[in-house]
Amino acid sequence: MPDAMQLIMRTTQKATETAVVTKDGLLEFYQESQDTESLVGAIFLGRVERVLPDIKAAFVRIGLAQNGFLPINESESFHLNAETKPLMSGQDILVQVKKNPKGGKGAFLTRDIALPGQYSLLMPNNRFIGLSKRIEDEQERDAAKRLGKQIADNRFGLIVRHAALFAQHQAVADEAQELWERWQELKQRSEYLKAPMLLQQEPSMLSVLIRDYAARYDIEVLSVAANPSDAPLPWQTLSQSDMEAAWSGKRIDKQLAGAIGRRVELKAGGSLVIDEREALSTIDINSGSNVQVSGDDDLPLAQNLMAIPEMARQIRLRNLSGIILIDFIDMRTDEQREQVLAAMHEALAEDRVKTVVHGFTNLGLLEMTRKRTRDTLRGMMTVPCKACNENGRVLIS
Template sequence: MKEIFIERRDKLLRIAVKSNKELIESIVEENKDEPIIGEIYKGRIKNILPAINSIFVDLGLDKEGYMYYSDELKVKGVKKGDEILVEVIKEPLNDKGAKLSSKVSIPGKHVVLNCYEEGIEFSKRIEDKEKKNNILNNLEPLIGAGITVRTEGANVEIDVLKKEIAKLYEEFQDIDRKMKHSLGLKKLYGEDLTLKKLLMNSFGGEITKIYVNNEIDYEKIFNFINGQENLEVEKYEGYRNIFDFYGIEKELLKLRHNKVNLPCGGYIIIDRTEAMYVIDVNSGKNIKERSFNKTILETNLEAAKEIGKQIRLRNLSGIIVIDFIDMRDKSQKDIVMDVLKESLKPDKGNIKIFPFTQLDLVQIARKRQGKSIYEYMEEECSLCKGRGIILKLSYIEGLIRNEIIRMQEENSINCFHIEVDSVYKDKIKENIFDFIKEIDALDKEIYLNYVDNIEGYKIEPLIFQAQKDNLKDYKVTAIEKV
């Protein structure tokens, strides 16, 4: 059984997926009014630079996007000032704007609709000519849009394809109408893409239960499911964060550790650099096998399986390099590669795996979807000038809030002593009101002090007056809360 937990608050969307009670995927998306992969915009060509084959496009946002000045666009004779429909294929990074494409498509589970193209095409993986002919004989081409049948589309009934195509075509017509008649530059398609993609991939197969924490998402998902078998949605009514209530927060915090132990006694180390993620495989205490080659193979096989799991769990994206233990036997490399591919199979369409290099390295390219757990949870330490990594204050605030709510629910306690690592002292003192508000303690009695070298924070309920008297110098006053 699969369980999907969806927690939305303010501008933050968090999604966790469990299969048979085991956490297998986590996605975090922050709404920062920046374009994300898959969104479609009505833009205007701001500049064309033939020397570097680039076009810069105004999207009506702070940063311009850019795209390749292709031969097709040259033939069309696009020029500065033209309005153009574009799709985001890479999110903005630092000072660089979003990478765009004039090849715009609307993905479904079984087919993809290609805007302003024509005809019916098939995924390269569909080789069965009989299936292709059956689909071609039973589907009508669309006006203004082409159809690409995905690999899964070859294995479903024609009526399923027709129903999905009709739904996607309605979305295309809406985009086309807005492109031609709406004023100004704006996003035309792409609200809640991450959620929509997740739901789309949840159709069929194993029984899936979806938990949400607000009425809007509940209604949206309920209508999206629309009687689909094996899918159920439930609204969580508790006051605590849904991730905290179901124990997911603790599991995510464990993922901050870069070392992951393997059953055989070996382990993997996951490190970040500015350019990529690097995963190192080590045999560690794996000395069970008498044959050195068998020890290496066993460790690499377990590592390959675990790496696929960790990539999805930590939501790693971009370039990922894996340094397996050296294998001289090519057949062993093939076995390890097969296991790695199998472990990443659920990551549909998001990932590309390259063969072993001469140095026994494997390179993976994974599309970005939301933030990695590191981006969401951590930040550079200001005290050591960026040489260390700490939990973000915003994340600490959420954890403290969860504990306060839990203690209040269990014991009706309204007074707390909170110790916070000194690295956060300046940030909190800049605006202590916001800190107290974020931990949901404006109506509570809080004693707050700062301590060196603790893991983020500590919190304890205050029950007796003597405890409060001993901590009176740390009490947050009413004036500070205003």
């Protein structure tokens, strides 16, 4: 039976906040400002304003304050159409936002457009058939690759998601066909519209979470808003006071406050010390005295293994990204390190964000990387402290 998951969505004067809660506690947290919505995934009909051959890039007007930045050779897979011809100023092209505008810089754009679904990611401008990294079993990978090729039928590219393993093949095929037809409709609309024009906005964060988790969890939504669709899942529409009670009952604010601090106490004893820097994040495991094992040689391994589930939760909740170095308690054998590696892979398998565990360095640190998709929890909820020359941070009031 799938595990239970609650998506609790409340609206404040400043933002819409969505908490992802499982039996292990608060797993993910999202905050969408009422003033500025994320544009990542949005598809625009843009107009090329200026081509910069020296840096192989172009500025594209998409209707925002700043023109978007488009690397001209940003995707070798973009080859199906005549779009590979040199770009010209004044040319209208379809682009998708990869990164939001930030710090006075325009949005980062791509022509290698991707349409996400629950079971696959459809790429209309290439024929690449790929698989989610979460599909690890070789037989499952072979079967998923065959399914992807059969569905695409040399018409488009497709990345088969892990959720497709739990669905009927026809459901996967039907969804891909819907995505393909949506793309055909977008292309037809673009032919008679005037650039710049927004053609498709990325769904709300709640819709994305439901799409990505529905195959693996029994989802219940708690919201002050009515169910906007006919989605076949439990949906509780709460009054504002009942929402605040539910939010408080799940200790969401308390867990958020804990996730901003450096130190996390572990239930079995010991603690994690998490430091976030611009270049990288570090996690240090401190041993505890409450862990009971059969022999002294097994104690470091046992403490490390017990720390991993909470460590994985903190990485997702804090949205750590980039390079992450983990200093485990010293282990004596390669076999023990392999056990820790396997446990890390398993604990991070459910992460929606692309995560790669690279292994132990020569200094004995576990090195991993996690894709940057949005601001960290710390960056979202705090600002540099002016009283201490920005060496510390304070909560946003």
